[in-house]
Amino acid sequence: MALTALALYPLIGDIFYLQLFAKIMIFAVFAMSLDLLVGFTGLVSLGHAAFFGLGAYTLMLLSPQYEAASLWLSLPIALAVAAIGALIIGALVLRTSGVYFIMVTLAFAQMLYYFAIQSKALGGSDGAYIYVKPDAAILGWRPFDLGNRVHFYYVALAVMVGTYALLRTVLRSLFGHVILGIRANEQRMRALGYPVFRYKLAAFVLAGALAGLAGYLEAAQYGYVNPAFFGWQESGSLLMMVILGGIGTLFGPSLGAFALTLLQDFLSDEAIFHGFHKHWLLSMGLFIVMAVLLLPRGIGGLVLGRRAPEIADD
Amino acid sequence: MADGYIVLIQILNGVQYGLLLFLVASGLTLIFGIMGIINLAHGSFYMMGAYLAFSLTELVGNFWLAIVLGIPLSVAIGLALELLLFRRLYRRDHLYQVLLTYGLILIMEEVRSLLVGDDVHGIAVPALFEFSIRLTDTLSYPAYRLVMSAICLVMAGLMALVIQRTRLGMTIRAGANNREMVELLGIDVGLVYRIVFAAGVALAAFAGMIAAPVASVYPGMGNQILIVSFVVVVIGGIGSIKGAFLGSLLIGLADTFGQVLAPQISGMTVYMLMAAVLLWRPAGLFGRV
Numbered sequence: 001m002a003l004t005a006l007a008l009y010p011l012i013g014d015i016f017y018l019q020l021f022a023k024i025m026i027f028a029v030f031a032m033s034l035d036l037l038v039g040f041t042g043l044v045s046l047g048h049a050a051f052f053g054l055g056a057y058t059l060m061l062l063s064p065q066y067e068a069a070s071l072w073l074s075l076p077i078a079l080a081v082a083a084i085g086a087l088i089i090g091a092l093v094l095r096t097s098g099v100y101f102i103m104v105t106l107a108f109a110q111m112l113y114y115f116a117i118q119s120k121a122l123g124g125s126d127g128a129y130i131y132v133k134p135d136a137a138i139l140g141w142r143p144f145d146l147g148n149r150v151h152f153y154y155v156a157l158a159v160m161v162g163t164y165a166l167l168r169t170v171l172r173s174l175f176g177h178v179i180l181g182i183r184a185n186e187q188r189m190r191a192l193g194y195p196v197f198r199y200k201l202a203a204f205v206l207a208g209a210l211a212g213l214a215g216y217l218e219a220a221q222y223g224y225v226n227p228a229f230f231g232w233q234e235s236g237s238l239l240m241m242v243i244l245g246g247i248g249t250l251f252g253p254s255l256g257a258f259a260l261t262l263l264q265d266f267l268s269d270e271a272i273f274h275g276f277h278k279h280w281l282l283s284m285g286l287f288i289v290m291a292v293l294l295l296p297r298g299i300g301g302l303v304l305g306r307r308a309p310e311i312a313d314d
Numbered sequence: 315m316a317d318g319y320i321v322l323i324q325i326l327n328g329v330q331y332g333l334l335l336f337l338v339a340s341g342l343t344l345i346f347g348i349m350g351i352i353n354l355a356h357g358s359f360y361m362m363g364a365y366l367a368f369s370l371t372e373l374v375g376n377f378w379l380a381i382v383l384g385i386p387l388s389v390a391i392g393l394a395l396e397l398l399l400f401r402r403l404y405r406r407d408h409l410y411q412v413l414l415t416y417g418l419i420l421i422m423e424e425v426r427s428l429l430v431g432d433d434v435h436g437i438a439v440p441a442l443f444e445f446s447i448r449l450t451d452t453l454s455y456p457a458y459r460l461v462m463s464a465i466c467l468v469m470a471g472l473m474a475l476v477i478q479r480t481r482l483g484m485t486i487r488a489g490a491n492n493r494e495m496v497e498l499l500g501i502d503v504g505l506v507y508r509i510v511f512a513a514g515v516a517l518a519a520f521a522g523m524i525a526a527p528v529a530s531v532y533p534g535m536g537n538q539i540l541i542v543s544f545v546v547v548v549i550g551g552i553g554s555i556k557g558a559f560l561g562s563l564l565i566g567l568a569d570t571f572g573q574v575l576a577p578q579i580s581g582m583t584v585y586m587l588m589a590a591v592l593l594w595r596p597a598g599l600f601g602r603v
Contacts, residue, residue, distance in 0.1 A: 044409050092593065096548075108585065108589075243409060288416065292413050
């Protein structure tokens with residue numbers, strides 16, 4: 001039902017909200033990719049923005065100054081770059097676990113952040129513009145135009161639904177059962193003879209590639225990249241979306257992306273908060289703290305009640 | 315000969331940065347090792363210290379007096395936060411600790427913005443140490459930086475003394491080793507938690523205070539030091555004070571020499587060092603697997 005509403009929205013909605021919703025759906029993809037790690041594999045990553053940034057910066061590098069990059073060329077390359085980045089970083093960070101994993105993933109994302117700041121080719125701390133959106137033409141036929149806001153909206157919607165379907169399929173496959181087993185009891189899975197490290201790495205790479213997809217779309221939507229794409233604020237607020245939405249579910253993170261982005265939009269609204277809107281992060285911080293103290297199962301937990309999975313306390 | 319002095323200056327800078335990092339990282343590693351809490355807001359305590367030093371110096375007109383007033387204030391804030399928030403996190407998953415302390419960063423950053431504003435401030439180096447030590451005709455080294463290193467070393471020594479030689483230190487070491495066992499022995503773990511947390515907050519704030527005259531005081535200053543402190547803790551091994559000390563010096567020197575030898579990638583040096591250590595010893599230099 002929510003999906004139908006989203007599909008019909010462009011018929012009535014105004015341009016501002018069309019853009020906002022497209023952005024939210026991109027973040028829903030990003031949040032689902034993180035939930036694959038946090039909720040389903042039991043790996044709490046605080047550096048997921050690394051792959052978001054890789055996808056975004058790849059598009060920037062592949063876009064000629066005043067021409068469009070081909071969507072069908074640049075998107076697979078962006079996904080590949082994010083996946084390879086995830087493979088390299090994953091091979092290192094997966095040697096650690098628990099709280100080390102949290103710190104190390106954060107540190108690697110921060111490393112890319114500083115690289116982006118210091119590299120002139122990447123635009124330094126100011127970032128860089130992508131003047132023309134990627135072109136979707138194949139052999140002269142153009143199925144849709146990313147420059148058109150309504151088209152972009154539907155592309156984002158399709159990508160979100162596609163990601164949901166993909167992850168649903170993956171989680172129902174043997175692979176999905178193995179990573180759920182790893183979350184529940186890694187020792188047992190190892191004892192059963194599963195190459196646990198390889199499964200975790202595969203999940204990490206898949207999540208990284210999907211985050212790259214989200215980053216690519218975000219860069220394409222606003223035609224702009226900057227080092228904050230790699231930043232830990234990005235990773236932090238993403239983790240918030242996943243947890244508040246309801247961890248270990250597929251629709252939870254999307255719900256979290258909607259709730260949190262709309263909340264942010266509301267809290268930073270000048271007309272409502274008269275001057276205090278500049279300090280919207282204060283209200284956001286208070287909201288997060290209260291949510292952690294009062295809602296152990298996220299917003300999804302409110303909807304699902306006791307059926308929502310709870311993270312086991314250690 | 316001048317080259318030798320340039321290297322000496324870099325070593326002094328690296329050691330000074332490393333010792334400062336140690337004050338922040340030791341609290342972080344203790345709070346994790348003993349209380350099992352990953353505290354993202356630890357860098358915000360560093361920022362809080364720097365802003366306390368700035369505001370109190372403006373108020374009372376003396377930097378040292380500001381520090382004397384700032385420390386009990388930091389301890390009080392630490393105790394209040396433990397009572398209100400952190401106490402509720404001991405039994406929760408790391409995920410929620412990350413989230414709550416992330417929220418706390420946002421709150422502290424905005425409270426800072428509301429109270430003091432978003433400008434960059436400087437604090438004058440205390441008059442007593444406002445001179446430089448001449449090394450050659452062209453090179454000299456500011457005395458205050460040496461004083462900073464000395465203060466940090468004294469703090470590290472005091473910490474080692476408390477941890478190695480006192481009953482409280484014994485409990486802390488035991489707690490870092492095996493929390494449940496300490497509880498079972500009937501020791502008031504809650505009290506130990508409060509002391510460790512308040513001490514960690516005070517150490518980070520103190521680091522921010524003494525760094526204020528050389529590093530200036532600016533929004534977001536806590537995040538940078540937090541992430542580098544994470545790297546220190548990962549390199550040294552979680553819960554290990556010795557590891558935090560060695561890790562801090564290593565990172566301090568690597569960062570300082572990275573800026574001189576490879577300025578293009580200087581921001582990345584410490585992370586590459588971390589990657590190398592992880593390949594070699596995934597649990598850090600002094601960590602237990």
